[in-house]
């Protein structure tokens with residue numbers, strides 16, 4: 001790696017989309033720009049369709065958002081189109097300043113406990129995990145292959161959504177099912193959103209002015225997908241998602257926790273196929289299943305108009321959230337902070353207020369004025385007297401991926 005190489009391209013490849021950010025990780029005290037400065041951000045969507053779209057914003061150049069529509073056949077064409085956009089701003093992928101490409105990889109199983117430089121063996125292992133992450137890992141693999149072909153000389157790093165959760169003790173990670181069956185099919189709780197839980201728990205400690213090793217935090221990542229984690233002294237000890245991202249909290253379109261016998265019932269009594277049940281629980285459940293909307297803004301608007309279905313959906317969402325706060329308080333024994341993050345957690349003050357309401361005996365409270373403040377900065381929203389800090393900590397998975405990637409290639 002060249003001494004001047006300080007840029008990291010972060011790629012998040014989905015089945016028909018690629019999200020990307022180019023960040024400069026070099027601290028340049030004289031320039032006034034901090035390590036982690038975003039140079040460009042963008043998205044390619046509807047890959048493989050006639051109506052593909054590339055939205056690119058060159059932040060470094062103070063540039064305007066550029067949108068291009070037109071067929072982009074596959075991930076290879078998508079990445080080449082992204083490279084051309086970056087090159088147009090003097091940020092091309094052939095630049096000697098590019099230090100590495102960091103890839104978000106959803107499932108790293110038990111083997112990948114930390115960011116890993118990708119070689120053929122690593123790629124083969126990520127492929128071996130496709131049966132446990134059929135919706136995500138194939139797209140991540142395509143992104144990796146494409147980027148490697150484009151810059152074979154450059155370090156490519158995989159940052160796994162599951163890695164932060166690999167510290168979970170066996171008693172939290174195992175399902176209470178036949179051990180031989182579980183082991184034969186690698187059935188256990190892996191957890192997801194780990195990059196976000198790692199980042200937010202560390203930032204929460206920073207906000208409290210403490211070392212992460214000194215604090216216990218419950219992180220509530222509430223986006224369209226949602227998960228909670230119990231983090232003791234910087235290490236994850238439990239998390240709400242399991243073998244797949246379906247378990248746990250009520251989400252935008254996923255049911256979260258459910259009696260597994262519901263699936264047998266749907267098959268035997270309703271005559272649904274496995275794929276139909278999968279689609280029902282992953283895509284037509286959660287908030288959208290309960291009230292037809294998965295956007296919390298719309299749900300709040302409907303509640304304000306007196307809509308009963310929206311009210312019930314909100315109440316079910318909050319009830320589940322409270323159960324996890326209670327459960328993870330018990331798991332941790334002592335809680336220093338509860339941190340809200342992601343689209344709902346960062347923006348929906350009524351969700352934060354309702355999730356903590358009535359938990360004063362557990363040391364939890366929210367100050368209405370502080371909770372109403374809108375800001376992109378990490379902040380405390382609990383009153384001074386509260387025993388447990390309640391925080392809003394904006395997540396930044398791309399920055400975390402870039403930091404982990406940069407640290408690894410400079411190690």
Ligand code: AMP
Pocket residue numbers: 222223224225252294295296297342343344347348
């Ligand atoms: P994420 O998956 O983290 O991008 O979160 C997306 C979700 O955040 C959306 O589906 C909304 O439910 C929610 N959201 C975004 N902005 C707001 C807002 N201003 N108020 C309430 N909810 C919001």
